[in-house]
Amino acid sequence: MRIHSLFRKLMFFMVMLGITSFCIAEQNYGLLLVLIILGAFSWLLTETPHGRPLPRPLIYLTSVIIIIWLVLDLYYFRSHTLIAMGHFTIWLQLILLFSQKTNREYAQLIILSILQMIGASILSISMLYGILLFLYSTIAIITLLVFNLKLTNDFIYKSRQKSALDPTLINRPIAASTLDLRKYLRKTTLTVGLICFSIAILTFTITPRKPFTATAPSNFLNFKQRITTGFNASINLNNPAPQPGDNQTILNMTVERNGQNIGSPYRHFLLRGSVLDTYNRGSRQWSRSTHAQQLETSISLSDNDLPLAQPIQLSAINTATITYRQPSKNYIFTLPFAYNISSNDFSRILSGNADQQIRLHRTPSSNINYTIKWDSTLTDNTLDFIQNQQANTIKLGQHKITNKYNQSLYHSKFYARNWYIAPRATSKLAQSILEPKNLSRSRFELSTPDDMQIAIVLRDYLQSNFKYSLEAPPRDSHSKRDPVINFLFETHKGHCELFASGFAALCRSIGLAARVVTGFRASEFNALGGYYIVRNNDAHAWVEVKIDNRWVTFDATPPADVQEQHAVQPTFTSNASHFFEYANYLWIGAVAAFDRKTQTKLLDSIKQHFAAGDENRPDGVFYHYYAQARDWLAAIKMQHVFILLLLAVTAAVLTAFYLFTRYRIRRKATQLNLTTLPPAQRKSLARQLDFFLSTQRLLAQRGYHRPDWQSPMQFALQLNHSQQEDLQSLIELTRHFYDIRYGNHTLTNERKNLIDNYLQTLKNALHTPSASAH
Numbered sequence: 001m002r003i004h005s006l007f008r009k010l011m012f013f014m015v016m017l018g019i020t021s022f023c024i025a026e027q028n029y030g031l032l033l034v035l036i037i038l039g040a041f042s043w044l045l046t047e048t049p050h051g052r053p054l055p056r057p058l059i060y061l062t063s064v065i066i067i068i069w070l071v072l073d074l075y076y077f078r079s080h081t082l083i084a085m086g087h088f089t090i091w092l093q094l095i096l097l098f099s100q101k102t103n104r105e106y107a108q109l110i111i112l113s114i115l116q117m118i119g120a121s122i123l124s125i126s127m128l129y130g131i132l133l134f135l136y137s138t139i140a141i142i143t144l145l146v147f148n149l150k151l152t153n154d155f156i157y158k159s160r161q162k163s164a165l166d167p168t169l170i171n172r173p174i175a176a177s178t179l180d181l182r183k184y185l186r187k188t189t190l191t192v193g194l195i196c197f198s199i200a201i202l203t204f205t206i207t208p209r210k211p212f213t214a215t216a217p218s219n220f221l222n223f224k225q226r227i228t229t230g231f232n233a234s235i236n237l238n239n240p241a242p243q244p245g246d247n248q249t250i251l252n253m254t255v256e257r258n259g260q261n262i263g264s265p266y267r268h269f270l271l272r273g274s275v276l277d278t279y280n281r282g283s284r285q286w287s288r289s290t291h292a293q294q295l296e297t298s299i300s301l302s303d304n305d306l307p308l309a310q311p312i313q314l315s316a317i318n319t320a321t322i323t324y325r326q327p328s329k330n331y332i333f334t335l336p337f338a339y340n341i342s343s344n345d346f347s348r349i350l351s352g353n354a355d356q357q358i359r360l361h362r363t364p365s366s367n368i369n370y371t372i373k374w375d376s377t378l379t380d381n382t383l384d385f386i387q388n389q390q391a392n393t394i395k396l397g398q399h400k401i402t403n404k405y406n407q408s409l410y411h412s413k414f415y416a417r418n419w420y421i422a423p424r425a426t427s428k429l430a431q432s433i434l435e436p437k438n439l440s441r442s443r444f445e446l447s448t449p450d451d452m453q454i455a456i457v458l459r460d461y462l463q464s465n466f467k468y469s470l471e472a473p474p475r476d477s478h479s480k481r482d483p484v485i486n487f488l489f490e491t492h493k494g495h496c497e498l499f500a501s502g503f504a505a506l507c508r509s510i511g512l513a514a515r516v517v518t519g520f521r522a523s524e525f526n527a528l529g530g531y532y533i534v535r536n537n538d539a540h541a542w543v544e545v546k547i548d549n550r551w552v553t554f555d556a557t558p559p560a561d562v563q564e565q566h567a568v569q570p571t572f573t574s575n576a577s578h579f580f581e582y583a584n585y586l587w588i589g590a591v592a593a594f595d596r597k598t599q600t601k602l603l604d605s606i607k608q609h610f611a612a613g614d615e616n617r618p619d620g621v622f623y624h625y626y627a628q629a630r631d632w633l634a635a636i637k638m639q640h641v642f643i644l645l646l647l648a649v650t651a652a653v654l655t656a657f658y659l660f661t662r663y664r665i666r667r668k669a670t671q672l673n674l675t676t677l678p679p680a681q682r683k684s685l686a687r688q689l690d691f692f693l694s695t696q697r698l699l700a701q702r703g704y705h706r707p708d709w710q711s712p713m714q715f716a717l718q719l720n721h722s723q724q725e726d727l728q729s730l731i732e733l734t735r736h737f738y739d740i741r742y743g744n745h746t747l748t749n750e751r752k753n754l755i756d757n758y759l760q761t762l763k764n765a766l767h768t769p770s771a772s773a774h
Contacts, residue, residue, distance in 0.1 A: 025124030309339035343370035443511035468561035
């Protein structure tokens, strides 16, 4: 393969890999598809034998249009600077791919591609992009090395043309690869790669990640923008049924009880996000009431820890460690009855005294990690909810109230209790459901001993008699029939938001306080990492009903249908997906989340390995061996130390010389294609045929390279015939090579003297003016 052909392929692959990496970092897969098609078309148009590049005037005109689009993108469409500049470099590279390329255009492509990857590295911290970045770096190093060889090749060719009497008779160097080219590329790539990798590791360690404001991907050709699944802080029943399809991981959760992992594919958890206590009959939307928002309190985490409640009696300590990946909202997802939250990634929260909803003051700019402790009991009143740091508390069991807002909200018969859309018909339906169970309830009663059983009967009725469906047609916002009433009395089918709305309506119509909760249903368990994977399409809605002064969770959606929707079949694809997900999970924990605190912890851990111990901890590993060596040296005499040191240095020098000699012989054997011979014969021939390698290097210095398909003698005869200088010495050296390599001759002193004379004659012939002319 010639250098020019190899370089063109590497250059195209490097550019397209950079474009792919940027689109993945931006999560704009529609643009990626278009660019791949255009890139493939550019290769067919410019690199195939019958292709023709675009004319220069068209290239210049397109470049001007791209610049105008950049200005519009920045100042009219208000796109983020990084994304706009990334698109600008992408289109410039694409235009250059369609043009006639000289070394100048190739250099421009390299610079634009590297600048684009720098921008993409700021946009993304995902493992997939990290893999692409590593692959891109490797290809970029090889491409730059081959580009250097191409420049040298072009320089030799132009020098020959300038010095030749007839430049048209001068051809480019015969072969693209010298005898050592592949070895040189591998060695240099490995060396440069190791240096760059070492610098990257050092830079990564001393410069921890800083938060970067998350940017939304561009809407241009971004098909993903049409997907609407995922968590919503409110429910609009006028919208179409949410469709599954967005499998993006939102968070990972590890669940422990008394320090032991209790995660299982057969166990699921509900993660509370937004609590909705108001239904607007006009907009047909569930939302959080203004009254509940007014009762939010901003609380600081003391020493990265905040008790949300004081557990009175706990049978077990339940802990959930959550990694919130790429947050798009400021909600903190918790399990029901959380009584403690701790985190190193945020210092203040907004805690809802009315609904125990937790939010941050602003949307996080990067991944966050936090730990939740919660009470899993469902029958005892075990929590004292803390309103703020002044210990202004509400003891639910004893009704101790110290705030007028709490009094009006918790004990008002109107909070989350009334239902205003077809109230009589809804109440009648609820009573008809309860009647076969000999249960009844008046909407004027605040609490009854049968409230728990009543809620269970209503839930079971919806689960047994209604059908779960994502095919429910969207409701017209101008229709007179409310979606909840339509669900309860007509269609009897719908998605989780309708089931939650219908259940809340039935409860409220008979005086049971009920509120809708949106969040996620965690059921996909990664057995490899021992944690739950929560994706966008795991978003769910359920209801909390106030029973005996405690909000109890009820999910009215048919459990079998929900389980089927969220189930992951154990196939090869799912296992591979879980392996990749686990690797990505480790990547986020070790790389993406490497901040100042993690850096300090890492450096302290390293420091402890070199530090002496004390009464509380043992000696570090390295200090332990250092102390042993110090004590041993102190026990022997100084002259013995000098002798041992001298022996060690001598042994090290001899070992290094032996290894270097073996390396040289092995390298020569590889260059001479002797690797298939027995070791003893390979070693002997490698030493005797060193003169032939010197011959090849002399020819390579003058730009003469033997193709792989041509034998050494054919190459020597061709050069002697095509060049003006006398290269008969080259033919004689090649004959000696054949005699030793294939004729079982040895390198005697007489033959060695002849070979030395031929080498000197060849060197003089190649450095004559006539040789320089070609």
